[in-house]
Amino acid sequence: MTEIVNKMRSGDYFVDPSFQRRLVWNEKQKVRLIETVLMEYPMPEIYLWEQAPDPQSGSQKFSIVDGQQRLSTLREFTSNEWPLKKAYLDEENAEKDFADCFWKDLDADTRSKFFQYSINARRIPSEVSDDDIRQMFARLNETDRSLNPQEMRNATLNGEFLAAANSLADTDEFLALQIFSLDNIRRMGDVEFASQLLGYERKGIANDTPKTMNELYNEFNDDYSEAEIDKANVSKSLKLVNEVFLDEEIEAFFATQNYVYTLHSLFDVCEEKPADQWRAGLLGFVQAYAGLPANDDDVKEDQKSLAEFRKGASSRTRSKSSRTQRLFGLKNWLAQNFPELIEDKDS
Structure with a gap:
C-alpha cells in the first residue's frame, strides 16, 4: 500500500x-x-x-x-x-x-x-x-457492465469523431448551457450529446440509439474531414441558444438535452435571425404551450402545432420521429404566430 x-x-x-x-x-x-x-x-x-x-x-x-x-x-x-x-x-x-x-x-x-x-x-x-x-x-x-455506451466508445476508439466530440464539449458555448449534472459529466453524457449534435450535422435528424451512435463513430473514426466545419456550425447555433436563454422563462422550458437539440435543428433549417427576435417567438411559444389543454380532444385548431410538439416530447425522446415532431410542432407554431421569424433556408 x-x-x-x-x-x-x-x-x-x-x-x-x-x-x-x-x-x-x-x-x-x-x-x-x-x-x-x-x-x-x-x-x-x-x-x-x-x-x-x-x-x-x-x-x-x-x-x-x-x-x-x-x-x-x-x-x-x-x-x-x-x-x-x-x-x-x-x-x-x-x-x-x-x-x-x-x-x-x-x-x-x-x-x-x-x-x-x-x-x-x-x-x-x-x-x-x-x-x-x-x-x-x-x-x-x-463483464460487470460498469461502462455505459459512451464510456465504451471512449475506451475502445481513438479516432477523429471522438476527438471532435470531446473538443466540442469543451467549448465555451457548450459549457455555458449548464444542462448536465456533475454525475452526467463524469459519465460522459456531455460528450455523448456533443456526438449527437455532430451527428445531426452529418445525417440530419436521426435515431440516436447505442447501435446507431456506434455506427456513426465507426463511419467517421478514421476520416472526419468536416470536423472543424461541423464544430463551428454547432458552436454558432449553441451561442444563439445561450443568447435566447437570457430570458429565464425560455431557459426554464428549453434547457434540456432534447429541447436544445430541437432548437439546434430549428436554427439550422431557418434563415438566420437576431436573438431578440427568437426570444420573442420562443417566449410566445412557451406561454401558449402552458395553456394547452391536457386532453387532445379539447385542442383547438390553432393549438394543433403545440399538440404535435407535446406528442414528440412524450414519446421516445431520441427517436427520429419524436425529434421531427418536436421540430415541426415548434416551427409550425412559430410560422403561424411569428411569420416574419420563420423563413426556410431553401425558400
Whole structure:
C-alpha cells in the first residue's frame, strides 16, 4: 500500500484520459473501500501498464488500466479530502474509533495497519500495444457492465469523431448551457450529446440509439474531414441558444438535452435571425404551450402545432420521429404566430 499511495501522489501511477472513464464513485462507495482496507478484507487486483523506463535515470511510470477508482480513492483519503462518515459504514464499524475520522485523525496503529494492507497488482509489459490495452480495459469493465455506451466508445476508439466530440464539449458555448449534472459529466453524457449534435450535422435528424451512435463513430473514426466545419456550425447555433436563454422563462422550458437539440435543428433549417427576435417567438411559444389543454380532444385548431410538439416530447425522446415532431410542432407554431421569424433556408 505504501508504494501505491506514494506513486499515485508522485504521478508514477497515472490515468490515461484517452481511454479511461471519468471518476464516478460517490462518497459512500469511497468510504466503503477504505472500510474494506481497515477490515483487512481483500479487494480485486489492479492492472498496470508498464511504460518504457527513462534511459538516463531508469525511472518508470505505469498507466492504470483497471483500478483507477480504487487507487484514486486511496490517494484522496490519505490526503485528507473527506472523512469516513459513520452513516456509510457497516453497523459493526459505526462506533469504532475510525468512524467520522479524516486520515489525519486516525491513530498511529490504524495508519500503520492501513499501509501494511496488500493490493495485488498485475503488470502488463510495455511492449503490449495501445490498441490491445484499450481492448483489455473495455473487456475488464464489460463483464460487470460498469461502462455505459459512451464510456465504451471512449475506451475502445481513438479516432477523429471522438476527438471532435470531446473538443466540442469543451467549448465555451457548450459549457455555458449548464444542462448536465456533475454525475452526467463524469459519465460522459456531455460528450455523448456533443456526438449527437455532430451527428445531426452529418445525417440530419436521426435515431440516436447505442447501435446507431456506434455506427456513426465507426463511419467517421478514421476520416472526419468536416470536423472543424461541423464544430463551428454547432458552436454558432449553441451561442444563439445561450443568447435566447437570457430570458429565464425560455431557459426554464428549453434547457434540456432534447429541447436544445430541437432548437439546434430549428436554427439550422431557418434563415438566420437576431436573438431578440427568437426570444420573442420562443417566449410566445412557451406561454401558449402552458395553456394547452391536457386532453387532445379539447385542442383547438390553432393549438394543433403545440399538440404535435407535446406528442414528440412524450414519446421516445431520441427517436427520429419524436425529434421531427418536436421540430415541426415548434416551427409550425412559430410560422403561424411569428411569420416574419420563420423563413426556410431553401425558400
